[in-house]
Amino acid sequence: MVGERTTQGVQPVPLRPALELTERQRNVLRAVVEDYVFTAVPVGSKMLVDRHGLAVSPATVRSAMADLEAMGLLSHPHTSAGRVPSDLGYRIYVESLMREAALDQADQLMIRHQFSQVQLTSNEWLRLAASILAGSSGSASVVTPAKSRRARYGHVQLVELADTSRLCVLVLSDGNVVQRRLDRATLDRINPDGPTGQADLDIAAVTLNAELGGLSAPQVRRRLGRLGPLATHVAEVVAQLLEEGDGVVVEDVFTAGLANVLEQPEFAQGGKLRGILEVLQRSDFLEQLVPVMTRRGGVHVIIGHENTIDAMHEVSLVFAPYGAPDRALGLLGVLGPTRMPYPRAIPTVRYLAALMDELINSHYAETHD
Amino acid sequence: MVGERTTQGVQPVPLRPALELTERQRNVLRAVVEDYVFTAVPVGSKMLVDRHGLAVSPATVRSAMADLEAMGLLSHPHTSAGRVPSDLGYRIYVESLMREAALDQADQLMIRHQFSQVQLTSNEWLRLAASILAGSSGSASVVTPAKSRRARYGHVQLVELADTSRLCVLVLSDGNVVQRRLDRATLDRINPDGPTGQADLDIAAVTLNAELGGLSAPQVRRRLGRLGPLATHVAEVVAQLLEEGDGVVVEDVFTAGLANVLEQPEFAQGGKLRGILEVLQRSDFLEQLVPVMTRRGGVHVIIGHENTIDAMHEVSLVFAPYGAPDRALGLLGVLGPTRMPYPRAIPTVRYLAALMDELINSHYAETHD
């Protein structure tokens, strides 16, 4: 029942060398976190024994709480209020106190079923993932498309649209599609005898696809000389497109369930949410997660002040990478108050990441067995 | 100075036959709206004469206000509070009282400059538009990609990815690109001798591009018989893709500036925003605007209860279509409290719609003159 593999070592955590807790302290901390996550109200000693069947008196719990507070795991809004977990308290909880259960069989089936209804090559897929994640975790969710950090040339298509525009559509080796319009003036310079037509474009495309398959941006650049003038120009554009994508993993972000976060009492007055919304819409906040995530897979939890972004000091992130290793990497996860139901959020994120791994791999590989 | 072309006839407005206002009533209504939009505080008679240099006494203003209230243009939060415009009051204001100025020359240049930095064929373009719109209007903004309601076949590309997946990339006549993975099992059935390779795919693509250019979904279906087995299968997929896009205009939505709305005092407590956020993320709320917008271009204003969606009863929309008539239609606009600075929002939306018209048309047509 209890998930053996917890989410340890989430990297930026300054765990003091020996933070040994007694069994009682562990129980109290666990109870405080779970009670507070549930009620959003600072929890006092009496409530705690009443609701969690601790076989000791409130006074004993008080002394344990005082110890935990001294260690920095709990804090006090004011003298005569109950205790609230600190970021560090949540950290300890997540790493060694939490009882993490796998996702319900029924939920799993339901989720799978929803995915089976939708085409993988469309953004609908990601929208669905975001929506499921938000619904199931009760937080805001974020999903980015799977994308290779070093995508290579896959296949190019040059199109003359009904009007006089010329489009270069590049399918990358990771399956993503990017496009760019070809500059008219340049085309006219290359082909001074008249407008560049579909026939010209087709010839260039054939050349390019034969010559450039599987190449990276610098490799494409090295080939520039050996192609015809039109093909060279397009190859230049292709190289640019490859370079623009290089190293960038997070481009588009699909979010859902913002309303869930809005509902939380800690964000009742809009002020606090404002910063978060702004960060969310920029999306570069995910960029910083990429190195950590690629270094080691699995679910990563970032709690409150562990986040380097100021506006995020009151929220927690539960994220995981998905995709094919070294080919395409996507990120997905949830964002909620630090007072987040981790035992629910973590398995949900884990399951969805695994599912999307699976889908993406079968999408690409689809072996015959 | 004063914009002659106001945004009249926004359709679902039950304007009573003869709503004649005296000059004074008009002035008072205008002053109330502008004061309230600025301060967000119900405005009383004394404040009004003080701040708006009305050459009459508060008592006179009071009587005018009472008249306006009887006509349903103002309302009273409670007995001894100031007046607040009703939705109808805003409507009258927008249609005939507002002094609408064109956008600043400097602003215009700045916006143009930002667009010049970005590729039209990427979503960055739309993201930028949303961001400009939000920043300039101080509200939340929404932008959808320009899309034809009846796009036709443009050009197809069939790609064998590095692994065993086969992709069909379809460029539509409106310049948009859609893709779909080809089903492996079907391919194997069509070509039982071995896996369908890039060579096979190329041949099929050439056939399809020669045969199907400019055709609509039913026309493509009618051609199905005359093509080879592989091409027929792909054409089937193409027809599906065309059909899925038919009639749908709003698919992806780019929003920005949600935080701006959050900041407004009327949404200080999250509850009200919740519904709006949910509607925004669904995006089907725009679908209902499409018929109105295509029937007649220009800026459309929908105030509070004029909106058929319940969750939107406390917000106003200022929207305009853009794109090439009968080819590709996109929607853009802003969403804010009914207490919106219409004289700023409307010209901004108008300008941006015109600019995007222009960009899109030069993108597609780019005539030689």
Next chain:
DNA sequence: GTTAGCACTCTCATCGGTAGAGTGCTAATC
């Protein structure tokens, strides 16, 4: 080591009172 008892602290909800803003009405004024 645990617990009961107790004094103490702090918040929060309640309540009455008051200041202030605004109204509607009436009678005087231009």
Next chain:
DNA sequence: GATTAGCACTCTACCGATGAGAGTGCTAAC
């Protein structure tokens, strides 16, 4: 006849006091 000054009235928002309740920390007894 329209406008305005004056006035009584109403309602809210704010303030300060009060008391209940929850929770703590400490000490002494178990």
